[in-house]
Amino acid sequence: DAGVTQSPTHLIKTRGQQVTLRCSPKSGHDTVSWYQQALGQGPQFIFQYYEEEERQRGNFPDRFSGHQFPNYSSELNVNALLLGDSALYLCASSSSRWWRERDTEAFFGQGTRLTVV
């Protein structure tokens, strides 16, 4: 049973460029959330996808966009990269059972380390 997989693991981009990060959720999970973790900080919620729709967005500009595919995998796109976008981007996989059950937790992928130069 594969866990949450993210690709690529590392990425170096130049300011102004665009980047796409990918996430495949754990088997049986249908909800994908994206988090940004800057160095020395806790992860910050970017947005969540369920049923191929963005359900909620955190305090991130429109340069951050996403998509979810019918197989539940997801992409995070960031346009017009800034130096401040350098961070570890984590994908969290969960089941929509969260809406019905208490004792479930999200599973995180290994993350993509994005460096903007």
Place this chain on the structure above:
Amino acid sequence: EDKVVQSPLSLVVHEGDTVTLNCSYEVTNFRSLLWYKQEKKAPTFLFMLTSSGIEKKSGRLSSILDKKELFSILNITATQTGDSAVYLCAVLNTSGTYKYIFGTGTRLKVLA
């Protein structure tokens, strides 16, 4: 504004010591509080706490939640070098959708 505050920010101890990590929160629509251990990249799940006063234990780690005072502690007894990591506290918030609000983490270093 919802927030989760962890203390201390960092901690250096020697093997065999006992440590207590703190997490306080002010979050609307609280559902549960979770502790994660982050060594390199992916946070790994430790505990989920939903009810006050019920201690959860796993080996040398234990945690408890106080929903009246809005805080949780994570205890690690007989620390080992393998416990060195960042420990993240997260509150599961249900405003709009289910999402985590994380603290900044406590960086624990255990010296041999």
